Amino acid sequence: MGGVLGSRNKPPAAMMGRERLGWPAHESGHNVRVNQSMKQHIQVLCDNFGPDLFMCKIKRPCGGVINFFHFFITDGKWTLEFGDEHWYEGAVPQFHVQVHCGPLPTGTEPAEGGLFSNSDDSLEDQIIEEKAFLKSPAVAERMKEVCGITNWSLCFANSEHVCRYVAGGNWTSSQIMEGTDLRRVMAKYMTEYQRKLLNTKPLQLTKQLQHATLHKDAAAFVIHTKTVRAMDQVTHEEMNDAFNIVLLGPTGSGKSNLINHYFNATVSQSKGAASSVTNEILFFSGTASLARAPTKDVDEWHLEERRVNIVDTIGLCDTVLEAPVLHALIKEKLKGNLAHIDRVVFVCAGRVTQEHQDAIEQFQKWLRFSTYFENFTFIYNKADLLQEEDREQALFDMCGMLKAGNHVLTCHRDLFPSAVLRGSNPGVQSFVATVSAKRECVLRTAIGLTPDKLREDDMMQLLDSTMIPVMNKTEQGYQRIPLSEEDCTIL
Numbered sequence: 283m284g285g286v287l288g289s290r291n292k293p294p295a296a297m298m299g300r301e302r303l304g305w306p307a308h309e310s311g312h313n314v315r316v317n318q319s320m321k322q323h324i325q326v327l328c329d330n331f332g333p334d335l336f337m338c339k340i341k342r343p344c345g346g347v348i349n350f351f352h353f354f355i356t357d358g359k360w361t362l363e364f365g366d367e368h369w370y371e372g373a374v375p376q377f378h379v380q381v382h383c384g385p386l387p388t389g390t391e392p393a394e395g396g397l398f399s400n401s402d403d404s405l406e407d408q409i410i411e412e413k414a415f416l417k418s419p420a421v422a423e424r425m426k427e428v429c430g431i432t433n434w435s436l437c438f439a440n441s442e443h444v445c446r447y448v449a450g451g452n453w454t455s456s457q458i459m460e461g462t463d464l465r466r467v468m469a470k471y472m473t474e475y476q477r478k479l480l481n482t483k484p485l486q487l488t489k490q491l492q493h494a495t496l497h498k499d500a501a502a503f504v505i506h507t508k509t510v511r512a513m514d515q516v517t518h519e520e521m522n523d524a525f526n527i528v529l530l531g532p533t534g535s536g537k538s539n540l541i542n543h544y545f546n547a548t549v550s551q552s553k554g555a556a557s558s559v560t561n562e563i564l565f566f567s568g569t570a571s572l573a574r575a576p577t578k579d580v581d582e583w584h585l586e587e588r589r590v591n592i593v594d595t596i597g598l599c600d601t602v603l604e605a606p607v608l609h610a611l612i613k614e615k616l617k618g619n620l621a622h623i624d625r626v627v628f629v630c631a632g633r634v635t636q637e638h639q640d641a642i643e644q645f646q647k648w649l650r651f652s653t654y655f656e657n658f659t660f661i662y663n664k665a666d667l668l669q670e671e672d673r674e675q676a677l678f679d680m681c682g683m684l685k686a687g688n689h690v691l692t693c694h695r696d697l698f699p700s701a702v703l704r705g706s707n708p709g710v711q712s713f714v715a716t717v718s719a720k721r722e723c724v725l726r727t728a729i730g731l732t733p734d735k736l737r738e739d740d741m742m743q744l745l746d747s748t749m750i751p752v753m754n755k756t757e758q759g760y761q762r763i764p765l766s767e768e769d770c771t772i773l
């Protein structure tokens with residue numbers, strides 16, 4: 283045998299021809315095609331499913347790919363899957379998402395002690411239960427949404443994408459993630475933009491969020507320009523110039539709400555819910571008056587309008603995606619879209635559990651906290667819910683658990699975002715005269731920001747602790763966490 287594609291380890295030409303038809307073009311982004319008349323017919327069948335659903339998989343060579351798992355959703359009687367009875371081993375599927383009450387994909391008998399086996403991945407013809415979940419109204423809606431999708435693609439729209447989307451709203455396939463053989467083989471045939479769009483929700487399945495102003499009397503520090511799922515191809519200079527902030531933390535800790543505060547607008551969905559809210563990684567771009575390293579025109583550090591990208595991530599310990607899949611997804615999206623990170627913001631709230639600590643520690647290691655500690659900020663969020671005297675204790679406890687240390691940055695007073703917002707910045711000309719005025723900036727803070735009331739001090743804390751570059755003496759002037767392959771061998 284050989285690698286993922288058998289002994290040849292190269293996709294068959296016929297399969298590649300068919301597969302590439304399903305790949306997104308740069309102009310149109312990632313789309314799914316839906317056969318509307320088929321959809322109308324199929325989606326009424328979704329009402330037949332009982333309340334208890336299972337996301338299952340079965341090993342099934344597909345389009346020449348060995349060790350590929352076909353995913354489907356079933357209640358034990360009715361099944362939603364990408365495919366039909368004409369599927370035979372090794373075929374390139376030519377089908378649509380459908381619902382039937384025929385035999386389960388292989389007709390295998392349910393395993394003892396549960397509907398399906400959930401233990402042994404290696405068995406052929408064995409149905410493996412990945413996840414049991416309830417048919418909530420949101421699940422029922424997503425089942426109907428995917429009915430009739432026709433453009434199956436191993437890389438962009440396979441059965442796992444569809445099933446994970448139905449179960450939890452994430453358009454994700456662990457089988458095409460970075461690190462898999464399939465990804466390695468197929469990525470060679472893709473453009474850079476196509477690679478960025480892997481595991482990205484198709485446009486038709488995304489809901490437009492109406493942007494509303496958060497606090498009527500406040501100014502936005504970052505002016506929103508666009509929200510994207512994959513960063514556009516920008517020039518090397520633009521890429522290098524942007525100030526990139528990534529928020530990471532447990533689900534529900536308030537990451538999306540903090541992002542809305544940077545823009546003073548509801549750019550990201552933030553709400554209290556039993557399950558995770560943000561189910562895709564989004565890049566919010568805008569501009570802000572930020573510190574810039576000396577240039578050939580200006581000798582000193584100064585303020586200038588710069589592009590800012592703020593990344594909202596799916597919450598760690600997500601209620602839907604298992605940790606290894608989620609971590610791989612976040613890493614591939616960050617690496618694939620950003621050349622460097624200026625600031626990593628860890629956001630926690632309430633109790634910090636062992637699971638939270640473990641997940642955060644993984645990202646600390648991956649982003650080399652021990653080297654780049656000045657590029658990390660730790661936020662104990664929702665501190666408005668605590669008594670004033672308990673805030674510092676909660677922050678202290680969190681930082682102890684996350685081994686955050688107690689790091690500070692030093693920066694010219696006038697370059698602080700709070701100075702800019704409060705209008706005390708005298709501008710580049712007179713700034714040069716006041717260059718000696720320095721201030722310390724702490725990289726850990728307890729804050730509470732809610733849409734109902736602007737807490738100005740907390741707002742300033744958020745901006746000051748996350749939007750000051752780490753100044754150093756390298757050629758570029760900034761210390762950044764490199765993400766690109768060339769800059770970094772361990773990523």
Ligand SMILES: Nc1nc2c(ncn2[C@@H]2O[C@H](COP(=O)(O)OP(=O)(O)OP(=O)(O)O)[C@@H](O)[C@H]2O)c(=O)[nH]1
Pocket residue numbers: 532533534535536537538539540551552553554555557558559560561595596597598663664665666667729730731732
């Ligand atoms: N009181 C208070 N509530 C907050 C604060 N920040 C967020 N919340 C609330 O907490 C809930 C979750 O906030 P989100 O912004 O959706 O949290 P998230 O971290 O993005 O969650 P996921 O997308 O699931 O990872 C919402 O109801 C917010 O209004 C805060 O500082 N104080």
Ligand SMILES: [Mg+2]
Pocket residue numbers: 537538539551552559560594595597
């Ligand atoms: Mg969120």
